[in-house]
Amino acid sequence: MKFFTEIDRLLRGDATRASSLRAGRIEIAVRTLLIACASLGALYGVFMGLFAAMGPNVNIGQLLASSLKVPLLFLLTLVVTFPSLYVFSALADTKLRPLETLRLLLASVAVTLSLLASFGPVTGFFTLSTDSYAFMKLLNVALFGISGIAGLWFLRKALDSLFDSDRFLPSPAAEPDLPSTPKKEGAEGASDDEDEQEDDDAVLAQPLPPPFMPSQVASRLPPVRRTSAEAARARLIFRVWTVIFGVVGAQMAWIMRPFVGSPDLPFELFRKGRVSNFFEAVLQTLGTLLN
Amino acid sequence: MTGRLAPVELLLRSRGRFSASSRRVPWNQLVLIILATGSIYGFAMGSFSGLTALWGQSVVEPERRILQAIYSALKVPALLAITSAICLPSFFVLNTLLGLRDDFSAAMRAILTAQGTLAITLASLAPLILLLYCSTERYTVASISNGLMFFVATLAAQVMMRRHYRHLIARNPRHRVTLLVWLILYVFVATQAAWMFRPFIGDPQLEVAFVRADDWGNCYVKIFEAVTRFTSGR
Known part of the structure; x- marks a missing residue:
């Protein structure tokens, strides 16, 4: 029961309130x-595999395979796309730390x-009332698309409240610290590895230092401008990432096919032959349906 | 983020001992990062023919295909290291000529950090390359996408290079010249080095090889010959 309460809190946006995001955590x-992703994905997978299970070949295997593949599809897409998102947001020096980012993405x-x-019952209802494989494929593409957009909307809302928060304003304490930084580094020259690691965390936890510029140039730029530029960079990175996530997810689904399972073909965990791609396949299916 | 990834995070964010103003340059960590992340990408890059074999297309000696991935894992960091080693003497002399010797260690830090950024970015793109290899059997698509990944990583490295050079240029505008010369020289040498070190991806129709030693030559001459052949219509 506690599990459902947690998911409910997530959907209501209570777990990603601005106040907790600002403190750098998702409650x-x-x-x-992970349990939510696995169980909810499996639930939809069962509805998805129902078409093959109720077809002429009675492929119960497809039902089981789809219930494993749906959660795996989303998690693998995250595995493929997360490293580059992490590198680019670290390179742009945004406030998002890797673990929090990963948690936020898992939440979406x-x-x-x-x-x-x-949407499971909708898919189930159409499975019972239609014979058209092409229609079922496109219905699933549409439902995945709608759900994906909702997930990204959630992500965007969370990021907005994160970037708009005052956490981005450099604290006044950060500036007097800067001249002393090189001295600190020099003094720690002989420290061993463990000390260095603690030091790493301390350095990363510090507010952003002012940009590396000669003081006369830096003083002409108000600090707020840099912070809003940082938020803009982070937003751009996430926007590009969103597109990459979508394309990678679609292609990943193609590689992991079949999900619905053609009624004319025997059950296979993965289809042989990988030439072609998701987008070509959707257009072809659309053509079949219209002809 | 603690533990082993912390140096990577510090490098990308230019903080702590990786910041442009830090006195102590963590050379050994930089070299380790370049070796490790370069190898990760190299392994992914060289796994094309192995994956193709896995998916059932007939290839030459499928069981030896893993060797191509291991060769590439060794060759990507080697490519970065050798190119830098070839370019460094001229860079050093140029810096001295322009009276920038006092800043040379800062310039070296900028170069190594940029190489680190290049290698880390490449490693982060490795899963994408693997996914792409699972989606195509065409060698041309594989080589174009790897070119694209190197281009993206080079852009990331340039961001880092400029970040480190900003305060050097503010101190002496002549650093602009050395920055530009380094970029041109590096790309010029790296292209030829990559040609000599090929294959990185490994054409599934050709034999596995550490280098294609029988056909070294100069890539610029080859390009010129190809263009002449094309224009003369032969």
Whole structure:
């Protein structure tokens, strides 16, 4: 029951309130998020595999395979796209630390899968009332698309409240610190590895130092301008990432196919032959349906 | 983020001992980062023919294909190191000529940090390359996408280079010249070095090889010959 309460809090946006995001945390455990992704994805996978299970070949295997593949699809897409997102947001020196970013992305995947699971009965209803494989494929593409957009909307809302928060204003204490930084580094020359690691965390936890510019140039730039530029950079990175996530997800789904399972083909965990891609396949299916 | 990734994070954010103003340059960490992340990308890059074999297309000696990935894992960091080693003497002399010797260690730090950024960015793009290899059997697509990944990583490295050079240029505008010369020289040498070190991806129709030693030559001459052939219509 506690599990559903947690998911409910996530969907209501209570877990990603501006106040907690500002403190750099999302009030929901990674374990809960992973369990949510696995169970909600599996639930929709069952509805998705129902078409093959009820077809002439009665492919029960497809039902099981789809319930494993749906959560795996989202998590693998995250695995493929997260490293580059991390590198580019660190390079732009945004406030987002890797673990928090990962948790936020997992939360958006959980939101996507919650909506998708809630579409389960719709898919089930159409499975019972239609014979057209092409229609079922496109219906699933549409439902995945809608859920994905909802997940990204959730992500964007969370990021907005994060970037607009005053956490980005450099604290006045940061500036007097700067001249002393080189001295600190020099003094620690002989420290061993463990000390260095603690030091790493301390350095990363510090507010952003002023940009590396001669003082006369830096003094002409108001600090707020840099922070808003930083938020703009972070937003741009996330926008580009969103597109990459979508394309990678679509292609990942193509590689992991079949999800619905053609009624004319025997059950296979993965289809052989990987030439072509997701987008070509959707256009072809659309052509089949219209002809 | 603690533990082993912390130096990477500090490097990308130019903080702490990786900041442009830090006195102590963590040379050994920089070299380790370049070796490790360069190898990760190299391994992914060289796994094309192995993956193609896995997916059932007939290839020459499928069981030896893993070697191509291992070769590339060794060759990517080597490519970065050798190119830098070739370019450094002229860079050093140029810096001295322009009276920038006092800043040379800062310039070296900028160069190594940029190489680190290049290698880290490449490693972060490795899963994308693997996904792409799972989606195509065409060698041309594989080589174009790897070119694209190197281009993106070079842009990231330039961001880092400029970040480090900003305060050097503010101190002496002549640093602009050395920055530009380094970029041109590096790309010029790296292109030829990459040609000599090929194959990185490994054409599934050709044999696995550490280098294609029988056909070294000069890539610029080859390009020129190809262009002449094309224009003369032969």
